[in-house]
Amino acid sequence: FVRQQYSFTRKKSNHKQTMSDNLIGIVGQDYVILAADSAQARSIVLMKEDEDKIKVIDDHKAMAMSGPSGDRENFGEFIEKNIVLYELRQGGSLSTKAAAYYTRGELATALRSSPYQVNILFGGFDQHGPSLYFIDYLAAIQKLPFGCQGYAGYFLLSVLDRHYKENMTLEEGLQVLQICIDQLKTRFVLNTKDWVIKIITKDGIRLHQGSNSNE
Amino acid sequence: MARRYDSRTTIFSPEGRLYQVEYAMEAISHAGAALGVLSTEGIILAAEKKTLSKLLEPSISSEKMYMIDDHIGCAVAGITADANILINYARQSAQRYLYTYQEPIPVEYLVQQVCDLKQGYTQYGGLRPFGVSFLYAGWDEQYGYQLYQSDPSGNYGGWKASAIGQNHQSAQSILRSEWKAEFKVYDALKLAIKVMSKTMDSTTLNAEKLDISLLTRDAKSGRVAFVEVNAKLLADAFKEVQDALEQEKEKENK
Numbered sequence: 001f002v003r004q005q006y007s008f009t010r011k012k013s014n015h016k017q018t019m020s021d022n023l024i025g026i027v028g029q030d031y032v033i034l035a036a037d038s039a040q041a042r043s044i045v046l047m048k049e050d051e052d053k054i055k056v057i058d059d060h061k062a063m064a065m066s067g068p069s070g071d072r073e074n075f076g077e078f079i080e081k082n083i084v085l086y087e088l089r090q091g092g093s094l095s096t097k098a099a100a101y102y103t104r105g106e107l108a109t110a111l112r113s114s115p116y117q118v119n120i121l122f123g124g125f126d127q128h129g130p131s132l133y134f135i136d137y138l139a140a141i142q143k144l145p146f147g148c149q150g151y152a153g154y155f156l157l158s159v160l161d162r163h164y165k166e167n168m169t170l171e172e173g174l175q176v177l178q179i180c181i182d183q184l185k186t187r188f189v190l191n192t193k194d195w196v197i198k199i200i201t202k203d204g205i206r207l208h209q210g211s212n213s214n215e
Numbered sequence: 216m217a218r219r220y221d222s223r224t225t226i227f228s229p230e231g232r233l234y235q236v237e238y239a240m241e242a243i244s245h246a247g248a249a250l251g252v253l254s255t256e257g258i259i260l261a262a263e264k265k266t267l268s269k270l271l272e273p274s275i276s277s278e279k280m281y282m283i284d285d286h287i288g289c290a291v292a293g294i295t296a297d298a299n300i301l302i303n304y305a306r307q308s309a310q311r312y313l314y315t316y317q318e319p320i321p322v323e324y325l326v327q328q329v330c331d332l333k334q335g336y337t338q339y340g341g342l343r344p345f346g347v348s349f350l351y352a353g354w355d356e357q358y359g360y361q362l363y364q365s366d367p368s369g370n371y372g373g374w375k376a377s378a379i380g381q382n383h384q385s386a387q388s389i390l391r392s393e394w395k396a397e398f399k400v401y402d403a404l405k406l407a408i409k410v411m412s413k414t415m416d417s418t419t420l421n422a423e424k425l426d427i428s429l430l431t432r433d434a435k436s437g438r439v440a441f442v443e444v445n446a447k448l449l450a451d452a453f454k455e456v457q458d459a460l461e462q463e464k465e466k467e468n469k
Contacts, residue, residue, distance in 0.1 A: 089324075090323075091323075092321065092357050094316070095318060097316075097317060097318065098316035098318045099316075101315070101316055101317040102315055102316055105315050127356070
C-alpha cells in the first residue's frame with residue numbers, strides 16, 4: 001500500500017474540531033442514502049456552495065466526509081486508491097465492513113503522528129445488503145442504521161430516533177431525510193441550504209441531488 | 216553442460232530455464248507424498264508420514280499438516296525446515312489481513328502472498344528457492360471451497376484434486392480419472408486413501424502412516440475448521456477401500 005508521511009508536525013491547537021460540515025446517513029430496505037451539505041466555508045466567508053463531500057470509492061461503496069478540505073480530499077483519495085488497488089489485485093470486491101475497517105485502521109495509524117481531521121459516514125451495498133458505518137476522526141467505528149456527523153447530530157439524532165423505521169422503502173427514506181434537512185433549516189443557525197445526496201443500491205451509486213465532482 | 220548455470224538462482228540458462236527452481240522441485244519429488252481432493256462439502260488433505268521410527272517421540276505438531284487460519288489449512292511436501300518459514304509467513308499474513316479488514320483472508324489472496332514471497336527468491340537476493348510445495352485447502356465467502364497448489368517457482372493453480380511429492384504423477388493420473396464433481400466428503404476420503412495406497416512405497420497401508428485432515432464448514436454455525444479426520448470415519452473408509460482393492464485384485468487374477 002501507498003502511505004505518505006509528514007516530516008513536520010502541526011500546531012497543537014489543531015485538535016479543536018470544526019463541526020460545521022453536516023453529514024447524514026440512512027440505511028433502508030435495499031439502499032443507503034448519504035447526504036452532505038455542500039457549503040465550503042473559511043471563517044465567515046462562504047467560499048463555495050456546491051462542494052461534493054461524498055467520495056465514491058467503487059461501484060457500491062462511498063464515504064461522506066467532513067473536516068478541513070485538505071485532509072478530507074487527501075484522505076478520501078488515499079483510501080479510494082488503496083481500495084481500488086486491492087480490488088484489482090484480488091479480483092473481487094471488498095465487503096463494506098472490510099473497507100470501513102480498513103479506513104478506520106488508516107485513521108488509527110496516523111492518529112498519534114499526523115492525524116487526519118476527517119469524520120466519515122461510510123456507506124455500501126454488498127452481499128449482506130446495505131450498511132452504514134460511522135467513523136470519527138479519533139478512529140472510533142460503529143455500524144449504525146442511521147448516523148450524523150457535525151452539529152447536525154445534536155439536532156437530528158433525536159429526530160431520526162423518532163421517524164426512522166427498519167426496512168424503509170426508498171421513498172420513505174427520502175421523506176425522513178427531508179424532515180432532517182428541514183429541521184436544520186429551521187433550527188440550525190448556520191446555513192445548510194444546499195446538499196449533495198447520493199443513493200447506493202445493488203445497481204450502483206447515483207446522484208439524487210446536488211453537484212457531483214467526486215466520481 | 217547445464218552446470219555453468221546452476222549455481223546462481225538469479226540467472227536464466229541459455230535454454231531459458233531456472234535450474235535452481237527445477238532442482239528444488241526435484242528435491243520435493245523425493246519427499247513424502249501429499250494429495251488434496253475437493254468435494255461439495257469439504258476438502259480432504261492426505262499426507263504420507265515419512266519419518267516413522269519407534270524412537271520418535273509422538274509430537275503434537277505434524278510435519279505435514281498445518282493450520283494457517285481457522286478457515287485455511289495446508290499440506291506440505293519438501294524440506295520441512297523451509298516449510299516452517301513459509302507457514303509462519305502465511306500465518307502472519309492471515310492475521311495481518313484479519314487485523315486490517317476484520318474479515319478472514321480470501322484463500323486465493325493468502326496463496327498469492329506466499330507465492331509472491333517464493334517468487335522473490337527466484338529473482339533477487341542470491342538465496343536459493345524454498346524447497347517446498349504446498350496444497351492449500353480453504354473456504355471463503357466469495358468462492359466457497361478451494362484447493363490450491365504452489366511450487367518453488369511461485370506459480371500456483373486452483374485444483375479439483377492434486378498431488379505433490381513422491382509419485383505425484385501417478386497419483387495425479389488416478390485422481391484425474393476417478394474424481395467426480397458430485398463427491399461428498401466420504402467419497403473424497405475414500406479416493407484419497409485409495410490413491411495413497413496405490414502410490415506409496417510400502418506394501419501394506421495402515422492409518423498410522425497417513426495424516427489425513429479435513430477442511431469443512433458447519434452449515435448451521437457457519438464455522439470453518441481444519442481438523443484431523445474422525446478416527447471412526449477413517450477406519451470405515453480404510454476398510455471399504457481395502458475391500459474394494461482386494462476385489463479388484465481378485466478380478467484381475469481371474
